[in-house]
Amino acid sequence: MADLLEPDEALSRVLLAVPPPATVHLPPEDCLGLVLAEAVLACADLPPFDRAMMDGYAVRLVDAGRTVTALDEIAAGDGTSRGALQSGHAHPIMTGASVPAGAEAVVAIEQTTRVGDSVRLPERIRNGANIVPRASECAAGQPWAKAGEIVTPLTLAAALGVHTARLAVHQRPQVAVIATGDELAAAPSQAGQIRDTNGPMLVALLHEAGLAARRQVVGDNAEALLTSLRSLAALDAVVLTGGVSAGTHDEVPGVLSRLGAEVLFHKVAQRPGKPLLLARLGRQLIFALPGNPLAAHLCACRYVLPALRQLAALPHVPVRGRGTLVTALPSNTERTWFLPARVQAGSVMPLPPVSSADLVQPHQANAYIRLSPGAVALPAGTEVDYTRIGADAWAS
Numbered sequence: 327m328a329d330l331l332e333p334d335e336a337l338s339r340v341l342l343a344v345p346p347p348a349t350v351h352l353p354p355e356d357c358l359g360l361v362l363a364e365a366v367l368a369c370a371d372l373p374p375f376d377r378a379m380m381d382g383y384a385v386r387l388v389d390a391g392r393t394v395t396a397l398d399e400i401a402a403g404d405g406t407s408r409g410a411l412q413s414g415h416a417h418p419i420m421t422g423a424s425v426p427a428g429a430e431a432v433v434a435i436e437q438t439t440r441v442g443d444s445v446r447l448p449e450r451i452r453n454g455a456n457i458v459p460r461a462s463e464c465a466a467g468q469p470w471a472k473a474g475e476i477v478t479p480l481t482l483a484a485a486l487g488v489h490t491a492r493l494a495v496h497q498r499p500q501v502a503v504i505a506t507g508d509e510l511a512a513a514p515s516q517a518g519q520i521r522d523t524n525g526p527m528l529v530a531l532l533h534e535a536g537l538a539a540r541r542q543v544v545g546d547n548a549e550a551l552l553t554s555l556r557s558l559a560a561l562d563a564v565v566l567t568g569g570v571s572a573g574t575h576d577e578v579p580g581v582l583s584r585l586g587a588e589v590l591f592h593k594v595a596q597r598p599g600k601p602l603l604l605a606r607l608g609r610q611l612i613f614a615l616p617g618n619p620l621a622a623h624l625c626a627c628r629y630v631l632p633a634l635r636q637l638a639a640l641p642h643v644p645v646r647g648r649g650t651l652v653t654a655l656p657s658n659t660e661r662t663w664f665l666p667a668r669v670q671a672g673s674v675m676p677l678p679p680v681s682s683a684d685l686v687q688p689h690q691a692n693a694y695i696r697l698s699p700g701a702v703a704l705p706a707g708t709e710v711d712y713t714r715i716g717a718d719a720w721a722s
Contacts, residue, residue, distance in 0.1 A: 329593065330593050330594060330595035330600070330661075331591050331593065331594050331595065332594070332595055332662070333594055333595065333596045333628070333662050333664075336591060336594045336596075336602065336604075336629065337628065337629060337632070339590055339591055339604065340590075340604055340629045340632070340633050341632065341633060341636060341642075343590055343604065343606055343611060343633070344611070344633050344636045344637050345609050345637070347361075347363070347496035347497070347636075347637055347638060347639040348496065348497040348562075349363040349364075349494055349495070349496060349497065350494075350495060350496075350497045351492040351493065351494050351495075352492060352493060352495060353491065353492060353493075354477070354481075354482035354485035354486055354490060354492075354493055355482060355486075357477040357481075357482060357485075357493050357495050358477055358478070358479065358482060359476065359477065359498075359536050360476070360477050360495040360496060360497070360498060360638070361474060361475070361476055361477070361495060361496045361638065361639040361640060362471055362472065362473050362474060362475045362476075362477065362493060362494065362495055362496075363473060363494040363495055363496050363639070364473050364494040365469045365471065365472055365473050366469065366470060366471040366485065366490060366493060367467055367468065367469050367470075367490075368464045368465065368466050368467060368468050368469075368470055368488035368489075368490070369466060369488055369489040369490055369491070370466050370488055370489040371460055371461035371464070371465055371466050371488075372461065372463040372464045372484075372487050372488045373458055373459075373460055373461075373462070373463060374460065375424040375425070375460050376424065376425040376429075376457055376458070376459055376460050377422060377423070377424065377425065377457070377458045377460075378400075378419045378420065378421060378422065378423045378424075378425050378432045378456065378457065379421065379432065379456045379457065379458055380421050380432065380434055380435075380456050381419070381420050381421050381434070381435050382418075382419060382432045382433045382434045382435045382437070382438070382456065383396070383416040383417065383418055383419065383432065383433045383435070383438055383445060383447070384400065384411060384416060384417040384419045384425050384426055384429035384431075384432055385411075385416045385429060385430070385431055385432070385433055385447060385451060386411060386412070386413045386415075386428065386429065386430055387430045387431065387451055387453060388413050389413055389414065389416070389447055389451075390447055390448065390449055390450060390451040391447060391448070391449040392414075392446075392447055393441075393444050393445065393446045393447070394413075394414050394415055394416045394444065394445060394447060395414060395415050395416070395443060395444055396415075396416055396417075396418060396440065396443055396444060396445045397415050397416065397417045397418075398417065398418075399417070399418040399419070399420070400417050400418070400419045400420065400423045400424065400426065401420045401423055402420050402421065402422035402423045403422075403423075404423060404424070405424075408426050408427075409427075410426070410427040410428035411426050411427065411428035411429045412428065416433075416445055416447070417429070419432060425457050429457075430451075430453055430454070431451050431452060431453060431454060431455040431456065431457065432455060432456035432457055433447055433448060433451060433455070433456070434456065463487075464484075464487075464488055466488075470484065470488065471484070471485075474639070476640070477493065477495065496638055496639035497638070498536075498537065498538065498638055499537060499562040499563055499634050499637045499638055500560070500561040500562050500563075501532060501537065501538065501539040501540075501561060501562060501563045501564070501565065501634065502539060502540050502541070502542065502558045502561055502563075502564050502565070503525050503528045503529050503532075503539045503540070503541045503542075503564075503565045503567070504525075504541075504542055504543070504544055504551075504554060504555075504564060504565070504566050504567070505522045505524050505525035505541075505542075505543045505544075505566075505567050505568060506543075506544050506545070506546065506551065506566060506567065506568040506569040506577070506578065506617070507543075507545065507546060507568045507569065507617060508545045508546045508547075522543055523619050523685065524567040524568070524615075524617065524619055524622045525541045525542075525543060525567070526541070527619065527622070527623060527685075528541075528565055528567065528615075528622065528626055528630075529541050531623070531626050531627065531630075531631065532631070532634070534716055534717050535631045535634070535635060535717075535719070535720060536635070536638070536640060536720070537631075537634050537635070537638065539565070542554065546569060546577060547577070548577040548580060548581050548584075551569075551577055551578070551581045552581050552584060552585065555581065555585060555612075556585070559607070559608075559610065561610060562609070562610060562611070562634075562637060563610060563611040563612070563613065563630075563633075563634060563637070564610065564611075564612045564613070565613045565615065565626070565630055566578055566612065566613065566614045566615065567614075567615045567616070567617055567622045568615075568616070568617030569614075569617065570592075570601045570602075570603050570614040570615065570616060570617075571601040571616065571617075578603070578614045579592065579603065579614075582603075582605050582612065582614070585607060586607065587605040587606065587607040587612055588605060588606045588607070589603060589604070589605045590604045590605060590606060591603070591604055592604075595660075595661045595662060595699070596624075596661055596662045596663075596664060597659070597661045597662070597663050597664070597682070598616070598618060598620050598621035598624055598664070598682035599615070599616055599621040599622075599624045599625040599628075599664075599682075600616070600621075600661070601614075601616045601621075602614070602615060602616065602625050602629065604629070611633065611637075613625070613629065613630050613633075615630070616682070618681070618682040618683045619682075619683055619684075619685050620666070620679050620681075620682045620683065620684060620685060620688065621682045623685075624664050624694065627644075627694065627715045627719070628664070628694075628713075631644075631719075632644065635720070640720070641720055644713050644714055644715070644719035644720065645713070645714040645718060645719055645720070645721055646711065646712065646713050646714070647669065647693075647711070647712055647714065648709055648710070648711050648712070649669055649672050649673055649674040649709065649710065649712060650672060650673055650674060650707060650708070650709055650710075651674050651676070651704060651705070651706050651707060651708045651709075651710055652673050652674060652675045652676075652706060653675065653676060653706050654703065654704060654705050654706050655676055655695075655697065655703060655704040655708075655710075656703050657700075657701060657702050657703045658697040658698065658699060658700060658701040659699070659700075660699050660700065661699055662696065662697065662698060662699055663696070663697040663701075664694045664695070664696055664697075665677075665678060665694065665695045665696075665697060666678075666679065666688035666691035666693075666694055666695075667691055667692075667693050667694065667695045667712060668690050668691055668692060668693070669692055669693045669712055669714070674693070674695065674710055674712055676695060677690060677691050691715065692714065692715060692716055692718060693712040693713060693714050693715060694712065694713050694715060695710055695711070695712050696711065696712075696713070
């Protein structure tokens, strides 16, 4: 066991290896889900004019209770130049339209009585009623969003509203997922072939965590893998699955050595996922995950997703909690055991797999329980700690 890295030390090395997030300048529509790298200043007043907040009449206060002449209607988007509104007159005005100079309030249409070309106004009119003054939401040059905020649909709408052409954001990491193995086939047609489940699962995990990846399959062929990795040199990260253990067809360690990648660690004292490897090639991170699906899943949730979210400047520490075991847990061996579980309303249901290749038994898991090396059996009703996985892992 001396040559195996403890899980917490492995995670620490992963996060220390993550380079600073890259910054790019993009149109607001392309920034959804990204993190602002700089505070955002308004490029224009919002609203850009005194804006009517409802359909009605733009009026003078002195005309309260009077019947005045109704002038031409002002619709939203109407840019016609008009003189200042004088007492004895009112402009019909639509929601969102520019309030004319001289108008001191907008009276809701249901508070008025229209007779031909005249309109009767209510007895009381409040100064500024139903008018949003120019720049009252945000003035040009004013900071309105802070660095570190995640761009939401409201953020991008506000950016467009204050005429911000581009936002400085931390770039979403460019990632590739490569499943390795001669046994993988899109449509298995002969004995020994299986479908690639790891590739689609890992891409889905990345998507669920607010990230994205391209995907490919490479057989147990060192030259093919070397060519593939060289073609992906410009990406921020590559996630390999399979070929990382000590078998005669496990080509990944040798290929990484030929590439000149620096191996930061290989093998962790955990189950599943003991063969996990992390390497670095320039700025690029290379994660080599085991081929067994549940092991690949655990390693992705515990090591890959936090690293790539940190690279995107997103919150990267998954949500943790404590709940009550629904069923008993057996004692543990000499390695830290990460056990899939279903957490619901404070209860924790362990979902022990048949093996580290099993996805059917634990497919409803939304958390992992952690059992220390040598932990004793735990009866039902015991409180245990868990770490969330999936979209809920990153909830604030």
